[in-house]
Amino acid sequence: MRAAWCGEDKVTRGHTTTLFAQHGIPVILNAAGTLTRLSGAPLAPGVADAMAAADSASVDLFTLHAHASRVIAGATGAEAGLVTNGAAGGLLLAAAACMAGLDVGLMNSLPEGAAANEFIVARGQRNGYDHALRAAGARLVEVGLPEPLAGAGVRHAEPWEYAQAITERTAAIFYVASSGAEPSLAEIVSIARSRDLPVIVDAAAELPPQDNLRRFIAEGADLVVFSGGKALGGPAGSGILCGRGALVMSAALQCLDVDVHWRDWSPPADFVDKGRFDGVPRQGVGRACKTGKHEVMGLLAALDHFLSEDDATRHARWLAVCERIADNLKPRPGAATRIRGKDDPACVPRLEIAFETAEQAQREAERLLSREVPVHVARDHAAPQCLLVNPTCLREAEIPLLIAALGA
Numbered sequence: 230m231r232a233a234w235c236g237e238d239k240v241t242r243g244h245t246t247t248l249f250a251q252h253g254i255p256v257i258l259n260a261a262g263t264l265t266r267l268s269g270a271p272l273a274p275g276v277a278d279a280m281a282a283a284d285s286a287s288v289d290l291f292t293l294h295a296h297a298s299r300v301i302a303g304a305t306g307a308e309a310g311l312v313t314n315g316a317a318g319g320l321l322l323a324a325a326a327c328m329a330g331l332d333v334g335l336m337n338s339l340p341e342g343a344a345a346n347e348f349i350v351a352r353g354q355r356n357g358y359d360h361a362l363r364a365a366g367a368r369l370v371e372v373g374l375p376e377p378l379a380g381a382g383v384r385h386a387e388p389w390e391y392a393q394a395i396t397e398r399t400a401a402i403f404y405v406a407s408s409g410a411e412p413s414l415a416e417i418v419s420i421a422r423s424r425d426l427p428v429i430v431d432a433a434a435e436l437p438p439q440d441n442l443r444r445f446i447a448e449g450a451d452l453v454v455f456s457g458g459k460a461l462g463g464p465a466g467s468g469i470l471c472g473r474g475a476l477v478m479s480a481a482l483q484c485l486d487v488d489v490h491w492r493d494w495s496p497p498a499d500f501v502d503k504g505r506f507d508g509v510p511r512q513g514v515g516r517a518c519k520t521g522k523h524e525v526m527g528l529l530a531a532l533d534h535f536l537s538e539d540d541a542t543r544h545a546r547w548l549a550v551c552e553r554i555a556d557n558l559k560p561r562p563g564a565a566t567r568i569r570g571k572d573d574p575a576c577v578p579r580l581e582i583a584f585e586t587a588e589q590a591q592r593e594a595e596r597l598l599s600r601e602v603p604v605h606v607a608r609d610h611a612a613p614q615c616l617l618v619n620p621t622c623l624r625e626a627e628i629p630l631l632i633a634a635l636g637a
């Protein structure tokens with residue numbers, strides 16, 4: 230590692246807290262994890278420096294993104310990649326790419342005008358973030374029933390249900406990756422391949438483990454999105470879209486600024502091959518998902534750091550924070566602590582504080598939020614009597630404050 234996480238640099242930390250104080254913005258303690266509404270994860274070592282350094286000169290944005298594409302391709306095993314303004318932005322662009330392809334006219338008409346605009350998704354994988362697909366003009370076609378979730382059945386969506394839902398209006402299959410997702414991605418890919426359709430995978434929060442950067446592409450996904458502002462430690466407004474070259478080319482053309490005459494436009498051909506387009510499209514449906522050079526260079530620095538730190542080292546770093554808190558915590562009456570995920574380097578270890586009842590846990594969460602510096606902890610909907618301390622967003626100087634708050 231080149232530098233430490235957790236804001237050990239006192240100058241930086243002092244500057245940051247002073248900055249918020251100058252604006253009268255109260256700070257919080259985030260022990261809940263990399264939640265966007267709590268301002269995301271700390272930047273990985275090297276990211277802030279890269280963003281500042283990116284400010285020192287002007288560059289051509291297509292040239293910059295072409296470079297980022299090669300770096301992302303190397304890290305993911307995909308043909309090409311694009312730095313997006315987040316996983317949700319990546320989903321919007323993925324949908325736009327699957328609907329428009331390299332058709333400049335369709336790029337101009339989205340979110341309307343695509344004859345094939347349907348995206349098949351398991352009903353049990355629907356979630357609020359898939360609004361991003363609809364923003365590009367997608368219509369979601371739900372299949373299956375998440376019966377185990379209802380406690381009234383044993384089956385999730387099944388492969389044949391996806392196959393039956395495919396028509397000439399289908400643009401792609403949409404798949405939300407998670408540890409227990411059913412059917413398997415491999416089964417979905419095999420159906421999609423047989424009908425010549427792309428598969429989009431939302432893997433926003435599936436890092437770590439590091440292997441997942443390559444896994445979904447290796448399993449045959451055509452486009453995969455990751456969040457840059459979660460465990461990667463990139464800018465909160467950053468993400469990765471990676472996959473097939475032609476689809477990434479389409480996505481790039483629908484989000485990068487294209488306010489240029491045809492003859493003056495010379496993007497690197499391995500990223501955007503001018504020869505495959507009838508003309509320069511107008512600003513696309515993804516132009517509202519703009520990323521600048523600061524985000525691109527910040528994301529690349531985060532990716533570089535993520536690849537340089539193996540899962541075991543990352544896990545040990547987080548585990549040490551959990552153990553320090555557990556060892557120094559005077560648990561409140563009736564509460565018991567233990568560390569979850571202690572032996573699994575692929576996960577984020579978390580300190581569990583278990584109460585006797587859900588009501589006690591709720592009251593404790595409210596007490597923590599009502600403190601002068603509000604403390605946010607994570608909850609487990611499957612175990613409502615538990616509060617969880619997620620170490621990923623805690624800076625060094627915040628740990629003693631958190632211990633004091635939890636034990637107060």
Ligand SMILES: *Cc1c(COP(=O)(O)O)cnc(C)c1O
Pocket residue numbers: 265314315316317318358405431432433434455456457458467468
């Ligand atoms: C966090 C998340 C997103 C959104 O990611 P951003 O990078 O904040 O846009 C999308 N999908 C899933 C499953 C997520 O967990």
